[in-house]
Amino acid sequence: MSPGSNDHSPLQERETLTAKSPTLWLRAGLIQAIRHFFTEKNYLEVETPCLIPAPAPELHIDAVRGGGVFLHTSPELCMKRLLAAGYPKIFQVCKCFREGERGQRHLPEFTLLEWYRAGTDYLGLMDECEEMVVFVLKELGLASGLEFQGNALDLKRPWPRVTVQEAFERYASSSMEEAMASGRFDETMGVEIEPHLGFPKPVFLYHYPSTLAALARLSKNAPGFAERFELYVAGLELANAFSELTDPVEQRARFEKELAKRKEQGKTVYLMPEKFLRTLPFMPESAGIAFGVDRLVMLLSNQKEIDPVVSFTPEEL
Amino acid sequence: MYNASSLRKGLKILIDKEPYVVIDFQFTKPGKGQALYRCKLKNMISGNIIDRTYRSVDSFESANLEQRKMQYLYSQEGHFHFMDLESYDQSALRAEQVGDAKNYLIDNLEVDVLLFDGRPIGLTLPNFVDLLVTRSDPWAKGDSVAGDSKPVTLETGYTLRVPPFIDEGIKITVDTRTGEYVTRVK
Numbered sequence: 001m002s003p004g005s006n007d008h009s010p011l012q013e014r015e016t017l018t019a020k021s022p023t024l025w026l027r028a029g030l031i032q033a034i035r036h037f038f039t040e041k042n043y044l045e046v047e048t049p050c051l052i053p054a055p056a057p058e059l060h061i062d063a064v065r066g067g068g069v070f071l072h073t074s075p076e077l078c079m080k081r082l083l084a085a086g087y088p089k090i091f092q093v094c095k096c097f098r099e100g101e102r103g104q105r106h107l108p109e110f111t112l113l114e115w116y117r118a119g120t121d122y123l124g125l126m127d128e129c130e131e132m133v134v135f136v137l138k139e140l141g142l143a144s145g146l147e148f149q150g151n152a153l154d155l156k157r158p159w160p161r162v163t164v165q166e167a168f169e170r171y172a173s174s175s176m177e178e179a180m181a182s183g184r185f186d187e188t189m190g191v192e193i194e195p196h197l198g199f200p201k202p203v204f205l206y207h208y209p210s211t212l213a214a215l216a217r218l219s220k221n222a223p224g225f226a227e228r229f230e231l232y233v234a235g236l237e238l239a240n241a242f243s244e245l246t247d248p249v250e251q252r253a254r255f256e257k258e259l260a261k262r263k264e265q266g267k268t269v270y271l272m273p274e275k276f277l278r279t280l281p282f283m284p285e286s287a288g289i290a291f292g293v294d295r296l297v298m299l300l301s302n303q304k305e306i307d308p309v310v311s312f313t314p315e316e317l
Numbered sequence: 318m319y320n321a322s323s324l325r326k327g328l329k330i331l332i333d334k335e336p337y338v339v340i341d342f343q344f345t346k347p348g349k350g351q352a353l354y355r356c357k358l359k360n361m362i363s364g365n366i367i368d369r370t371y372r373s374v375d376s377f378e379s380a381n382l383e384q385r386k387m388q389y390l391y392s393q394e395g396h397f398h399f400m401d402l403e404s405y406d407q408s409a410l411r412a413e414q415v416g417d418a419k420n421y422l423i424d425n426l427e428v429d430v431l432l433f434d435g436r437p438i439g440l441t442l443p444n445f446v447d448l449l450v451t452r453s454d455p456w457a458k459g460d461s462v463a464g465d466s467k468p469v470t471l472e473t474g475y476t477l478r479v480p481p482f483i484d485e486g487i488k489i490t491v492d493t494r495t496g497e498y499v500t501r502v503k
Contacts, residue, residue: 060351060373100322100352103344186350191370194347212349230348240348265374290348 006315013316023301023309026140030297031093033139034113037132043089043115048078050095054271057258058214060186062099062267064108070270071097074290076215077276079116080244084283088118093293104305105236107294108314116288121217121243122227125287126204129231129239130157133202133296140300148234148302154200155233161204164225171196180209197232205230214254216242231291233299241289248280318378321371324354329361329380332369336361336380336433361431362414362438380433384441387430389422397422399430399437408437420475421446421493442493447502448472453485 008016035045052072055063063070072078074096082090096112117125134157137144146153168176171193179188197203206229210218213226227243245251255272263269297309307313319330328339341357354371361380371377387399387408396409397419408430412419414437418428421442429441452470466478471491479498483489488502 058349060346060349101344101346103346106344106346186347187353187370187372189347189350190345190353191355214349237348292348 006313008316016316017311020308020311023297023303024311026301027293027297027309029140030136030300031293033136034091034093034132034293036139037135038091038115041089043091043117044087046079046082046087046090046092047094048072048075048082048092050097052078054273054276056215056273056276057255057262057270059258059261059265059267063270064097064099065268073098074112075114076288076290077273079114079288080283081276081279083116083118083244083286083288084279088284088286089116091115102314105295105298107306107310110306111293113291113293114288115291116244116286118284118286120287121285122206122229122241122287125241125289126159126161126206126229129204129241129289129291130159130202132291137300142300146300146302148299149304151234152200153198153202153234155202159202159204161206161229163207164205164209165207167193167197167205176209180211185209185212194232194237195235198234198236202231202233202238205232213242214258215245215251217245236295236299237292238295238299239289239291241287243285243287244283246280246283246285248277251280252277318376320376321352321354321373324356324371329382330358331378331380332358335363336382336438337367340366361433383432383435384429385432387428387440389424389426389428391424392419392422399428399440401430402427408432410437410440414439417496418442418493420471420473420496421448421491423448423473444493445490445499446493447488447490448475450479450483450485450487450489453479453483 050072051069053069055070055073056077061073063073075092075094079090079092091114093111093113095109097109099108101108133155137155144155146155165176168179172188173192174188179185197205207219207222207225208228210224210226213228216226216228219225219227229241230237231239259269294306294309298306301309303309324339324342326339326342330337337358337360339356340359343355344352345355346352352373356369356371357366358369359366386402388402390398390400395412397415398407398409400407418440426446430437431439449472450469451472454467465481467481468476469479469483470476477496477498479489483501490499490502492499
């Protein structure tokens, strides 16, 4: 599909947009509730530029390019520079852009909530993540029991925590090691595991193989794993988080690896984000999380697809 | 050659040397992981449907398919014979490749025959075909449970329900997509 491929008449458009009214109201209320949660906890709301010269080098995330700059794929690098400069609790709600991502649950332009906190790690963020979702539910007047696509969900705290390895053992036809060795980790995760995750309670999937976390700190007590987690609810991937890597030498080496793989696959090779790397030694021990706002609206409004939770899809422009 | 990002409904690709058409397609991607293209594919020769998941690094060859205008000639021993209207070459399709289309095949009917690597694998009928009614039982009002219609048999052996005023010897137009009566040919 391409821009303009859904060429509706003004009347059809009016009908479509009127039907979206409940999700658009919910969306607006949700974003207000998120802001309320973080401002009450003394987080500083920040805005960082969308136009950047050097996106974080990650193999599978492609930035939209134009006019000699890129649209950011997440506000991660700028927010970490703020963290390094002494802002210990920051959050941002912003549009992010990723080339080629369009599907039932994907838009090339989507809304992310990111927050960073000094003095905590990924486990601390799991708690705060539960706290945030429970807070916004209450603020929106929603019960912790939700119905999503025919499944009864229970969002009451605490939420179970499952390692990636355990999830493979439970749901996949191969072990995590085999999937990694054959380059089929993502496929197995997406096809065999994800559809089972987060019923009836949300689940934190944690301890990802270290090679699958370009910006995460490695675990001290689980060698070979990164302190990274993802939040799943009803098969929906909602958030990705980690204890931040603060070692600039290690970070540069990982970026170089990612850039080499991008080059090998014929993808755009980004500039090394030097300014970010220069500030990294000053970044405190911290953790950060990216939370998909559109997906949360989908969950709370019982929408199977992402289209109804935004006013316009790319095809409607 | 196609790469995975060009996958979409209706695309015809080659898998294990056989032509497949994408009948359903879903893009999905773990946030940090690689893009996955989940497809339902139909084998264009056997009709079998398979599920496949492709990754962004995967690529495939396009299937060498060609549509040719052909004329139906005759059937013999489970084979249906056609003649290419340009080259006058003859091709044959097996009964299972023809399927329900046999209900509409009358001499000299022009159809599109689908060739894969030069071999015929299927055909597309015109949407409407005119056929002769060869048998019709007299209709008595109230006989039918299906309302004001009665069964007739056409020259191809196909039976369908038509309005009561259609008799033997009359030509009718049939919609080949639904198999239903459209109108009486004037």
